[in-house]
Amino acid sequence: MAHSEPSDAGIPVLDISNATAERARKVLDAASTHGFLFIKNDGVTIPPKDINDMFDLSRQFFQSPQEAKQEFAIGSEKAGGKNRGWVKMQGEALDPDGQKQGDPKEAFNIAEPIPHLQPLPTLLSSQKQLIQRFQLSCHTLCTNILTLLGTSHPSILTSPKKKLTQQGTALSIPSSAGGSEWFTTRHDQSRGPSGTIFRLLYYPATKQEREGGESIRAGAHSDYGSVTLLFRLPGQPGLEILKEDGSWAAVPVNPNPEELSDAPILVNIGDLLSFWTSGMLKSTVHRVTFSGGEERYSMAYFCHPLDDAMLEKVPSKTVEESVDEGELRRQRERLGLGEHEKVITAGEHLHRRLKVTYGLEE
Ligand SMILES: O=C(O)CCC(=O)C(=O)O
Numbered sequence: 422m423a424h425s426e427p428s429d430a431g432i433p434v435l436d437i438s439n440a441t442a443e444r445a446r447k448v449l450d451a452a453s454t455h456g457f458l459f460i461k462n463d464g465v466t467i468p469p470k471d472i473n474d475m476f477d478l479s480r481q482f483f484q485s486p487q488e489a490k491q492e493f494a495i496g497s498e499k500a501g502g503k504n505r506g507w508v509k510m511q512g513e514a515l516d517p518d519g520q521k522q523g524d525p526k527e528a529f530n531i532a533e534p535i536p537h538l539q540p541l542p543t544l545l546s547s548q549k550q551l552i553q554r555f556q557l558s559c560h561t562l563c564t565n566i567l568t569l570l571g572t573s574h575p576s577i578l579t580s581p582k583k584k585l586t587q588q589g590t591a592l593s594i595p596s597s598a599g600g601s602e603w604f605t606t607r608h609d610q611s612r613g614p615s616g617t618i619f620r621l622l623y624y625p626a627t628k629q630e631r632e633g634g635e636s637i638r639a640g641a642h643s644d645y646g647s648v649t650l651l652f653r654l655p656g657q658p659g660l661e662i663l664k665e666d667g668s669w670a671a672v673p674v675n676p677n678p679e680e681l682s683d684a685p686i687l688v689n690i691g692d693l694l695s696f697w698t699s700g701m702l703k704s705t706v707h708r709v710t711f712s713g714g715e716e717r718y719s720m721a722y723f724c725h726p727l728d729d730a731m732l733e734k735v736p737s738k739t740v741e742e743s744v745d746e747g748e749l750r751r752q753r754e755r756l757g758l759g760e761h762e763k764v765i766t767a768g769e770h771l772h773r774r775l776k777v778t779y780g781l782e783e
Protein backbone atom coordinates (compact mmCIF):
# COMPACT_ATOMS: atom_id res chain seq x y z
CA MET A 422 0.00 0.00 0.00
CA ALA A 423 1.45 3.34 -0.94
CA HIS A 424 2.04 5.57 2.02
CA SER A 425 2.34 9.29 1.70
CA GLU A 426 4.45 11.17 4.24
CA PRO A 427 2.47 13.69 6.24
CA SER A 428 3.54 17.26 5.65
CA ASP A 429 5.38 19.24 8.31
CA ALA A 430 2.95 20.96 10.68
CA GLY A 431 4.77 24.32 10.46
CA ILE A 432 4.65 25.01 14.20
CA PRO A 433 6.64 28.14 15.13
CA VAL A 434 9.66 28.09 17.47
CA LEU A 435 9.42 30.92 19.99
CA ASP A 436 12.04 32.31 22.30
CA ILE A 437 10.40 33.46 25.54
CA SER A 438 13.55 34.06 27.56
CA ASN A 439 12.62 37.75 27.52
CA ALA A 440 8.95 38.30 28.10
CA THR A 441 8.13 41.10 25.71
CA ALA A 442 4.66 42.04 24.48
CA GLU A 443 5.67 40.91 20.99
CA ARG A 444 6.64 37.45 22.24
CA ALA A 445 3.51 37.18 24.30
CA ARG A 446 1.49 38.02 21.20
CA LYS A 447 3.24 35.28 19.25
CA VAL A 448 2.56 32.70 21.97
CA LEU A 449 -1.10 33.62 22.02
CA ASP A 450 -1.20 33.63 18.25
CA ALA A 451 0.24 30.09 18.01
CA ALA A 452 -2.00 28.87 20.84
CA SER A 453 -5.11 30.19 19.13
CA THR A 454 -4.25 28.93 15.64
CA HIS A 455 -2.14 25.74 15.84
CA GLY A 456 -2.80 24.93 19.50
CA PHE A 457 0.88 23.92 19.44
CA LEU A 458 4.14 25.84 19.72
CA PHE A 459 7.82 25.14 20.28
CA ILE A 460 9.65 26.97 23.04
CA LYS A 461 13.35 27.42 22.46
CA ASN A 462 15.26 25.71 25.24
CA ASP A 463 17.09 28.52 27.04
CA GLY A 464 19.33 25.97 28.79
CA VAL A 465 18.25 27.22 32.20
CA THR A 466 14.53 26.80 32.83
CA ILE A 467 14.68 23.09 32.03
CA PRO A 468 18.38 22.16 31.78
CA PRO A 469 19.07 19.88 28.79
CA LYS A 470 21.13 17.65 31.09
CA ASP A 471 18.09 17.04 33.28
CA ILE A 472 16.07 16.15 30.19
CA ASN A 473 18.72 13.63 29.12
CA ASP A 474 19.07 12.23 32.63
CA MET A 475 15.29 11.81 32.89
CA PHE A 476 15.26 9.95 29.58
CA ASP A 477 18.07 7.67 30.81
CA LEU A 478 16.16 6.96 33.99
CA SER A 479 12.98 6.30 32.05
CA ARG A 480 14.78 3.87 29.74
CA GLN A 481 16.20 1.96 32.70
CA PHE A 482 12.83 1.87 34.39
CA PHE A 483 10.89 0.50 31.44
CA GLN A 484 13.57 -2.12 30.90
CA SER A 485 13.19 -3.40 34.45
CA PRO A 486 11.33 -6.68 35.03
CA GLN A 487 7.59 -6.70 34.49
CA GLU A 488 6.95 -7.65 38.13
CA ALA A 489 8.83 -4.62 39.44
CA LYS A 490 6.58 -2.38 37.35
CA GLN A 491 3.39 -4.33 38.06
CA GLU A 492 3.90 -3.78 41.76
CA PHE A 493 3.18 -0.09 41.15
CA ALA A 494 0.24 -0.61 38.78
CA ILE A 495 -1.87 2.48 38.14
CA GLY A 496 -4.48 3.13 40.78
CA SER A 497 -3.05 0.50 43.13
CA GLU A 498 -2.66 1.34 46.78
CA LYS A 499 1.07 0.85 46.47
CA ALA A 500 1.27 3.50 43.73
CA GLY A 501 -0.41 5.94 46.07
CA GLY A 502 -3.62 6.95 44.32
CA LYS A 503 -6.00 7.08 41.41
CA ASN A 504 -4.06 8.37 38.43
CA ARG A 505 -0.58 7.37 39.59
CA GLY A 506 1.73 4.54 38.68
CA TRP A 507 2.43 2.16 35.84
CA VAL A 508 0.17 1.64 32.83
CA LYS A 509 0.91 -1.66 31.10
CA MET A 510 0.98 -2.29 27.34
CA GLN A 511 -2.45 -1.65 25.89
CA GLY A 512 -3.58 -0.53 29.30
CA GLU A 513 -5.42 2.47 27.89
CA ALA A 514 -6.99 3.60 24.64
CA LEU A 515 -6.76 7.30 23.92
CA ASP A 516 -9.17 6.93 21.00
CA PRO A 517 -11.61 4.26 22.18
CA ASP A 518 -13.96 4.76 19.21
CA GLY A 519 -11.19 4.44 16.66
CA GLN A 520 -9.23 1.55 18.15
CA LYS A 521 -9.93 -2.13 18.69
CA GLN A 522 -7.15 -2.53 21.23
CA GLY A 523 -5.44 -0.30 23.73
CA ASP A 524 -2.43 1.78 22.73
CA PRO A 525 0.73 -0.32 22.26
CA LYS A 526 2.72 1.65 24.82
CA GLU A 527 3.59 1.70 28.51
CA ALA A 528 3.49 4.71 30.80
CA PHE A 529 4.29 5.77 34.34
CA ASN A 530 2.34 8.64 35.93
CA ILE A 531 3.92 10.77 38.60
CA ALA A 532 1.79 13.31 40.47
CA GLU A 533 3.08 16.56 41.91
CA PRO A 534 5.45 16.03 44.85
CA ILE A 535 3.13 17.91 47.18
CA PRO A 536 3.40 17.48 50.10
CA HIS A 537 5.83 14.74 48.99
CA LEU A 538 6.56 12.47 46.07
CA GLN A 539 4.29 9.44 45.68
CA PRO A 540 5.73 6.00 46.48
CA LEU A 541 7.96 4.93 43.60
CA PRO A 542 9.74 1.75 42.48
CA THR A 543 13.30 1.55 43.84
CA LEU A 544 14.95 2.61 40.61
CA LEU A 545 12.86 5.77 40.32
CA SER A 546 13.00 6.61 44.01
CA SER A 547 16.80 6.46 43.86
CA GLN A 548 16.51 9.55 41.63
CA LYS A 549 13.92 11.46 43.64
CA GLN A 550 15.83 14.71 43.48
CA LEU A 551 16.12 14.64 39.71
CA ILE A 552 12.43 13.83 39.34
CA GLN A 553 11.30 16.58 41.70
CA ARG A 554 13.63 19.13 40.15
CA PHE A 555 12.29 18.20 36.73
CA GLN A 556 8.69 18.55 37.87
CA LEU A 557 9.45 21.95 39.34
CA SER A 558 11.23 23.15 36.17
CA CYS A 559 8.31 22.01 34.05
CA HIS A 560 5.89 23.84 36.29
CA THR A 561 8.00 26.99 36.04
CA LEU A 562 7.93 26.84 32.24
CA CYS A 563 4.15 26.31 32.28
CA THR A 564 3.77 29.29 34.60
CA ASN A 565 5.88 31.43 32.23
CA ILE A 566 3.68 30.41 29.31
CA LEU A 567 0.48 31.03 31.26
CA THR A 568 1.72 34.47 32.25
CA LEU A 569 2.40 35.30 28.62
CA LEU A 570 -1.01 33.99 27.58
CA GLY A 571 -2.60 36.15 30.21
CA THR A 572 -0.86 39.29 29.08
CA SER A 573 -0.73 39.22 25.32
CA HIS A 574 -2.94 40.54 22.64
CA PRO A 575 -3.64 38.18 19.76
CA SER A 576 -2.76 39.20 16.25
CA ILE A 577 -5.62 37.06 15.00
CA LEU A 578 -7.85 39.93 15.99
CA THR A 579 -6.45 41.86 13.09
CA SER A 580 -9.12 40.16 11.01
CA PRO A 581 -11.16 42.83 9.19
CA LYS A 582 -14.18 42.49 11.44
CA LYS A 583 -12.28 42.98 14.63
CA LYS A 584 -9.99 45.72 15.79
CA LEU A 585 -7.18 45.70 18.26
CA THR A 586 -8.37 47.57 21.28
CA GLN A 587 -5.00 48.21 22.87
CA GLN A 588 -1.96 47.59 20.77
CA GLY A 589 0.41 45.03 22.27
CA THR A 590 -1.17 44.83 25.69
CA ALA A 591 -2.82 42.10 27.68
CA LEU A 592 -5.77 39.82 27.14
CA SER A 593 -7.28 42.84 28.83
CA ILE A 594 -7.90 41.00 32.06
CA PRO A 595 -8.42 43.96 34.39
CA SER A 596 -5.82 44.16 37.11
CA SER A 597 -8.65 44.32 39.65
CA ALA A 598 -9.50 40.75 38.51
CA GLY A 599 -5.90 39.48 38.65
CA GLY A 600 -4.42 40.84 35.41
CA SER A 601 -1.55 38.84 33.95
CA GLU A 602 -1.58 36.59 37.01
CA TRP A 603 -5.13 35.47 36.44
CA PHE A 604 -4.09 32.05 35.09
CA THR A 605 -1.02 31.54 37.21
CA THR A 606 -2.71 32.07 40.58
CA ARG A 607 -5.13 29.34 39.49
CA HIS A 608 -2.13 27.05 38.92
CA ASP A 609 -0.31 27.98 42.12
CA GLN A 610 0.45 24.66 43.72
CA SER A 611 0.98 26.12 47.15
CA ARG A 612 -2.78 26.82 47.21
CA GLY A 613 -4.10 23.30 46.79
CA PRO A 614 -4.11 20.02 44.85
CA SER A 615 -4.34 19.76 41.06
CA GLY A 616 -4.56 17.04 38.43
CA THR A 617 -1.04 17.81 37.16
CA ILE A 618 0.81 14.68 36.03
CA PHE A 619 4.34 14.04 34.82
CA ARG A 620 4.24 11.02 32.54
CA LEU A 621 7.03 8.80 31.24
CA LEU A 622 6.09 7.03 28.02
CA TYR A 623 7.58 3.99 26.33
CA TYR A 624 6.57 2.61 22.95
CA PRO A 625 8.28 -0.80 22.61
CA ALA A 626 9.51 -1.98 19.24
CA THR A 627 7.02 -4.27 17.59
CA LYS A 628 8.32 -7.59 16.28
CA GLN A 629 7.47 -6.85 12.74
CA GLU A 630 7.42 -3.53 11.06
CA ARG A 631 4.01 -3.06 9.63
CA GLU A 632 4.20 -3.55 5.95
CA GLY A 633 3.74 -0.48 3.84
CA GLY A 634 2.88 1.93 6.58
CA GLU A 635 2.71 3.10 10.11
CA SER A 636 0.77 1.78 13.02
CA ILE A 637 -0.98 3.94 15.54
CA ARG A 638 0.87 3.90 18.84
CA ALA A 639 -1.09 6.59 20.69
CA GLY A 640 -4.63 7.05 19.41
CA ALA A 641 -5.99 10.40 18.23
CA HIS A 642 -6.84 12.58 21.22
CA SER A 643 -6.59 16.05 22.67
CA ASP A 644 -5.01 16.54 26.09
CA TYR A 645 -7.22 17.19 29.10
CA GLY A 646 -5.40 19.83 31.08
CA SER A 647 -4.37 23.42 30.48
CA VAL A 648 -0.87 23.18 29.01
CA THR A 649 1.21 20.11 28.08
CA LEU A 650 5.00 20.06 27.67
CA LEU A 651 6.27 17.26 25.48
CA PHE A 652 9.84 15.96 25.37
CA ARG A 653 11.05 13.64 22.61
CA LEU A 654 14.39 12.26 21.49
CA PRO A 655 16.22 13.08 18.28
CA GLY A 656 15.54 10.40 15.68
CA GLN A 657 12.24 9.43 17.32
CA PRO A 658 9.52 11.46 15.61
CA GLY A 659 6.04 10.01 15.19
CA LEU A 660 3.84 12.78 16.58
CA GLU A 661 1.21 14.11 14.18
CA ILE A 662 -1.40 16.81 14.54
CA LEU A 663 -4.79 16.93 12.86
CA LYS A 664 -5.18 19.85 10.51
CA GLU A 665 -8.43 21.64 9.71
CA ASP A 666 -8.67 19.93 6.33
CA GLY A 667 -8.65 16.53 8.05
CA SER A 668 -5.10 15.58 7.08
CA TRP A 669 -2.29 14.73 9.52
CA ALA A 670 0.87 16.81 9.75
CA ALA A 671 4.13 15.55 11.28
CA VAL A 672 5.73 17.45 14.14
CA PRO A 673 9.53 17.15 13.91
CA VAL A 674 11.54 16.67 17.11
CA ASN A 675 13.81 19.57 16.18
CA PRO A 676 12.49 21.75 13.35
CA ASN A 677 15.77 23.64 13.06
CA PRO A 678 18.75 21.44 14.04
CA GLU A 679 21.28 23.78 12.38
CA GLU A 680 20.44 26.60 14.75
CA LEU A 681 19.11 24.79 17.79
CA SER A 682 21.59 22.40 19.34
CA ASP A 683 19.00 21.34 21.92
CA ALA A 684 15.59 20.34 20.64
CA PRO A 685 12.99 22.96 21.57
CA ILE A 686 10.23 22.00 24.00
CA LEU A 687 6.92 21.26 22.39
CA VAL A 688 3.94 22.87 24.08
CA ASN A 689 0.29 22.23 23.41
CA ILE A 690 -2.98 23.59 24.70
CA GLY A 691 -5.32 21.15 26.44
CA ASP A 692 -9.11 20.94 26.49
CA LEU A 693 -9.44 22.70 29.77
CA LEU A 694 -7.70 25.86 28.62
CA SER A 695 -9.68 25.76 25.41
CA PHE A 696 -12.94 25.41 27.34
CA TRP A 697 -11.87 28.10 29.77
CA THR A 698 -11.20 30.55 26.93
CA SER A 699 -14.47 29.70 25.17
CA GLY A 700 -12.64 27.89 22.37
CA MET A 701 -10.31 30.79 21.56
CA LEU A 702 -7.23 28.72 22.43
CA LYS A 703 -7.20 25.47 20.47
CA SER A 704 -6.75 22.00 21.91
CA THR A 705 -5.59 20.29 18.76
CA VAL A 706 -6.09 16.58 18.18
CA HIS A 707 -2.83 14.63 17.86
CA ARG A 708 -1.59 11.04 17.74
CA VAL A 709 1.59 8.99 17.54
CA THR A 710 2.32 6.75 14.58
CA PHE A 711 5.48 5.00 13.50
CA SER A 712 6.35 1.81 11.74
CA GLY A 713 7.38 0.15 14.98
CA GLY A 714 10.69 -1.51 14.10
CA GLU A 715 12.36 0.58 16.76
CA GLU A 716 11.35 1.61 20.24
CA ARG A 717 10.43 5.15 21.17
CA TYR A 718 10.49 7.16 24.40
CA SER A 719 8.78 10.41 25.28
CA MET A 720 7.87 12.37 28.42
CA ALA A 721 4.87 14.61 28.93
CA TYR A 722 4.12 17.11 31.67
CA PHE A 723 0.37 17.70 31.82
CA CYS A 724 -0.20 20.90 33.71
CA HIS A 725 -3.65 21.31 35.28
CA PRO A 726 -5.17 24.15 37.29
CA LEU A 727 -5.99 23.67 40.95
CA ASP A 728 -8.89 21.26 41.42
CA ASP A 729 -11.08 23.97 42.86
CA ALA A 730 -10.37 26.58 40.16
CA MET A 731 -13.71 27.67 38.72
CA LEU A 732 -13.87 27.51 34.94
CA GLU A 733 -15.79 30.76 34.73
CA LYS A 734 -15.38 32.93 31.68
CA VAL A 735 -11.94 34.53 31.61
CA PRO A 736 -12.63 38.23 32.25
CA SER A 737 -11.14 39.34 28.95
CA LYS A 738 -12.55 41.35 26.09
CA THR A 739 -10.20 39.57 23.73
CA VAL A 740 -11.59 36.20 24.70
CA GLU A 741 -15.13 37.53 24.45
CA GLU A 742 -14.48 38.77 20.95
CA SER A 743 -12.91 35.47 19.87
CA VAL A 744 -15.40 32.93 21.21
CA ASP A 745 -15.44 29.87 18.98
CA GLU A 746 -19.09 28.84 19.37
CA GLY A 747 -18.67 25.56 17.49
CA GLU A 748 -15.71 24.47 19.57
CA LEU A 749 -17.37 25.53 22.79
CA ARG A 750 -20.52 23.56 21.91
CA ARG A 751 -18.47 20.44 21.12
CA GLN A 752 -16.62 20.71 24.40
CA ARG A 753 -19.78 21.29 26.42
CA GLU A 754 -21.42 18.30 24.78
CA ARG A 755 -18.43 16.11 25.47
CA LEU A 756 -18.51 17.14 29.11
CA GLY A 757 -22.22 16.43 29.28
CA LEU A 758 -23.06 20.05 30.05
CA GLY A 759 -26.40 21.33 28.80
CA GLU A 760 -27.17 24.60 27.05
CA HIS A 761 -27.47 26.42 30.32
CA GLU A 762 -24.59 28.21 31.80
CA LYS A 763 -23.06 26.13 34.50
CA VAL A 764 -19.67 26.87 35.94
CA ILE A 765 -17.71 23.74 36.83
CA THR A 766 -14.38 23.39 38.58
CA ALA A 767 -11.15 22.12 36.99
CA GLY A 768 -11.42 18.99 39.17
CA GLU A 769 -14.92 18.32 37.86
CA HIS A 770 -13.79 18.97 34.29
CA LEU A 771 -11.04 16.36 34.62
CA HIS A 772 -13.42 13.90 36.21
CA ARG A 773 -16.04 14.36 33.47
CA ARG A 774 -13.41 14.15 30.76
CA LEU A 775 -12.01 10.87 32.08
CA LYS A 776 -15.50 9.50 32.62
CA VAL A 777 -16.70 10.34 29.11
CA THR A 778 -13.56 8.96 27.47
CA TYR A 779 -13.08 5.84 29.51
CA GLY A 780 -16.56 5.24 30.87
CA LEU A 781 -15.07 5.42 34.35
CA GLU A 782 -17.31 5.42 37.36
CA GLU A 783 -16.50 6.67 40.82
O1 LIG B 1 4.50 10.36 22.83
C1 LIG B 1 4.18 11.41 22.27
O2 LIG B 1 4.94 11.98 21.48
C2 LIG B 1 2.83 12.06 22.54
C3 LIG B 1 2.05 11.47 23.67
C4 LIG B 1 0.76 12.18 23.91
O3 LIG B 1 0.25 12.90 23.10
C5 LIG B 1 0.09 12.04 25.23
O4 LIG B 1 0.50 11.17 26.02
O5 LIG B 1 -0.87 12.79 25.50
Ligand SMILES: [Fe+2]
Binds near residue numbers: 642643644707
Ligand atom coordinates in the same frame (compact mmCIF):
# COMPACT_ATOMS: atom_id res chain seq x y z
FE1 LIG C 1 -1.36 14.08 24.02
